[in-house]
Amino acid sequence: MHNGFNKSAQFYAEATKYIPGGVNSPVRAFKSVGGTPVFIARGEGAMLTDVDGNTYIDYVGSWGPLILGHRHPEVVKALQGCLEMGTSFGAPTELETELSKMIIEALPAMDMVRLVNSGTEATMSAIRLARGYTKRNKIVKFAGCYHGHADFLLIKAGSGALTLGVPTSPGVPAGTAEHTINAPFNDLETLQEIFRQVGEDIAAVIVEPVPGNMGVVPPVPGFLAGLRRLTEQYGALLIMDEVMTGFRVAYGGAQVLYNVEPDITCLGKIIGGGLPVGAYGGKKDIMSQVAPAGPVYQAGTLSGNPLAVTAGITTLQLLRRPGVYDELEQKSARLESGLKQAAEEAGLNLTFNRVGSMLCTFFTSEPVTDFISALKSDTERFAKYFAGMLDKGVYLAPSQFEAAFMSLAHTSEQIDQTIEAAREVFKGLTQ
């Protein structure tokens, strides 16, 4: 029995009086899918309960961090222990070194790491570092990749910026955008041409190794290795933004999966176990430029926050257990193949992209390999699919251009229930 969305609607109306758009991050407002954003009362494992008492199988997982599911008992216990110690000191704790060591051990390209509070801070700081290190200004980013909302990265960005059709936000001065070059993802030839023209001025290429902010788009074979080769040839740095893929597609991240080493890696989400964390790191000669070791300034009152770091340590400890990523792969493959079959049965020709536990159902029959092909998706049909799934107790990201995340907490039964729900919703879409 569905309880409706009365309380959510009431809470949303109240929130819009005090918070712009009623939300603290745009995509939460359900703008591209219509309807009322669901207000959450609690989470447990793979399940969410909203304020009206409806329950959902959750494939958002706080947009990626909750790879263990909500309220994992060991994470909760560790956090309770940490509360006994204090919540913030603005002074060093041993915990920060422990998490940093775990991250560095997982990533061969990283000797040192700086903890920050969000993915946005990580990418913003990584770009400043790359510019400081190379003494160059230009950066290259790929259309449809989202790297947070720093001015110079908010150009043809994915995620909420893409969904809302605001690729370049008002408030970003032309002079700031001037140094950002946009390139199509999965297209080495265009990048080669860019480097041929201005390669000597390029400080860094920043890339989501598996973009998850225009739906999920796997890199074509050789693309990431090509980025590595080109940047090296011209003395530019390669920044992998693994805020989403880090410890998601493999222990460590996409750079481990595809065996390509960047100069700087950005992390977030999973390494904070559901609390606010980001990080950027790389080889010692680059990271030694960061203040106070070097001249490139970057700071944070709450950086290395003990609660966030504790949740991160416990999460990584659990992810280090053998078989974890195989389990995620099996669960994700089960969901993907079930959804594919259900779509076929309904006579829908959809495109499914998946890398490990990141997956996306594109409402287009054509392959999705970049931003332009992602935009061919029928977003109105997606909106109906989203609403139908929500009604049947499946919480998907409220946008075509986002990933679904599998967690270790999802059970086979929950996955099969999801497929069953999709079977019915897909049928409704063709009628």
Ligand code: PMP
């Ligand atoms: N980079 C990537 C790849 C992301 O997916 C995100 C957030 N979805 C960010 C950066 C920004 O992170 P945050 O929202 O924590 O600022």
